[in-house]
Amino acid sequence: MSARESIEVEVKFDVDAGQPAPDFTVLVPGGRVAAPQRHELVATYLDTPAHDLAARRITLRRRTGGTDSGWHLKRPGTHADARRELAIGFDHAPADGGVPPEIRDAILVIVRDRQLIPVAEITTERTVTVLHDADGNSLAEFCDDRVISHAHQSQITKEWAEWEFELTGGGTKLLKAAKPLLREAGGRRASSASKLARAIGAEPHVHAPTRLPKKPVALDLMLHSLALHRDALITWDPLVRENAPDSVHQLRVTARKLRSVLTSFPQILTPESVDGLEGELRELGNLLGEARDREVQLEINAGLLAKEEHVPDDLRRALIDDEVGRQERSLRSLRFALSTKRYLQVLDDLDLVIADPVPGADADRRAADVATEGIELASRRLRKAEKKLKSFEPWTDEWVAQVHRIRKRAKAVRYTADAAKPLGLKWAARTAKRAARIQSRLGDFQDTVVNREQIARVAALPQLSRDAVFVLGRLDAREERRGRKAVEAYLAER
Known part of the structure; x- marks a missing residue:
């Protein structure tokens, strides 16, 4: 057997x-x-x-x-x-x-x-x-x-x-x-x-999720959030090794949420007790990001070609077959990284922080007060980035880069507000929902930016047939329209 x-x-x-x-x-x-x-x-x-x-x-x-x-x-x-x-x-x-x-x-x-x-x-x-x-x-x-x-x-x-x-x-x-x-x-x-x-x-x-006390202090909220995401990481890790659908994406989100909790509330734990862990979580997110980006790119390419009546063989090789190979290599590298002592040490360090935290200046303050300050700070940074967008000429490289920055700051607002969900703050839930919409709209736009860059690289290949170049031109036009539509939807909701 x-x-x-x-x-x-x-x-x-x-x-x-x-x-x-x-x-x-x-x-x-x-x-x-x-x-x-x-x-x-x-x-x-x-x-x-x-x-x-x-x-x-x-x-x-x-x-x-x-x-x-x-x-x-x-x-x-x-x-x-x-x-x-x-x-x-x-x-x-x-x-x-x-x-x-x-x-x-x-x-x-x-x-x-x-x-x-x-x-x-x-x-x-x-x-x-x-x-x-x-x-x-x-x-x-x-x-x-x-x-x-x-x-x-x-x-x-x-x-x-x-x-x-x-x-x-x-x-x-x-x-x-x-x-x-x-x-x-x-x-x-x-x-x-x-x-x-x-x-x-x-x-x-038997292991059970942590529960917040009736009147939680900030340290209670921090440890609850870390334990919740630690358990999610343990759930998704073996599924990544099996290459289960959506597993890389979910593990990446989990790593980012863990890091966000530490960086959004920097005074609940002493900075020196979590600096190394925060840095390792950032590296883990980057590693997962490469595999996830390959996955997304392949999905987008397959979707674009599915709408074409005729796809030249050399174009299918460039956008699908070659991308499959790159994705498989990135997954092998990811699975290797998840078996290294460095990754296992991150898990041990995370367990140690949860089991034996070093309280910081905000540890004994009301959880709702600290959460409110963290969400407001992240929201101000988002509004500042949105305001700065007006200083750039639309659709220039600088403008596109600023749109990307807005998306990342919206994600920070979302993760910070999500951490406060157990407190039942309705306004925080509304803030998270709005940030999620921004992240989604501008994430769609960023996908088109990355994909149009790939289309341009493939179109420049000297061995590519004229039919393939013609199809690529049509794909680029479709992606441009999709990107503009996503940004317009974001601007209409502001």
């Missing part, structure tokens, strides 16, 4: 050992319920000594027995009954028994350079009953488990029984119908989210 990603949708119940299973034929009218099959599963669960994976409801195991022996990484899904599972068979895993690189990459942002050690051994005597539809397709599996666990750190051995009902092809209606059936048969609400959590007793330490 090579690396396989799937969504596991199941419900789990505690049950008394030996409790008879219900009759599942009522769930599959016209289908059939297969004869039970017995398996013995032996699993070693790995985590850091501090149980960093378990704290985020993630389990990593190496299991033998059953029909899917190998490595399994389970991560939370989008809803309570779903989990993401990455499975790799032993035939595709390292020969020395080490953690497969695909799995290590998926959890690197959490474990970093910490050692992964065995934290529990779990043996399961499993009886599996498969539910089929009328055509013989598997709809669900019911697992009646007898479990023995041994936790390494506590040296505690536990025994229990549980039921699992997992969808294999059926829909949510089947799962919904199974829940009351299993409860009526003796199933009780599961006391733990996973076998490992029950074995090591990690449930009380």
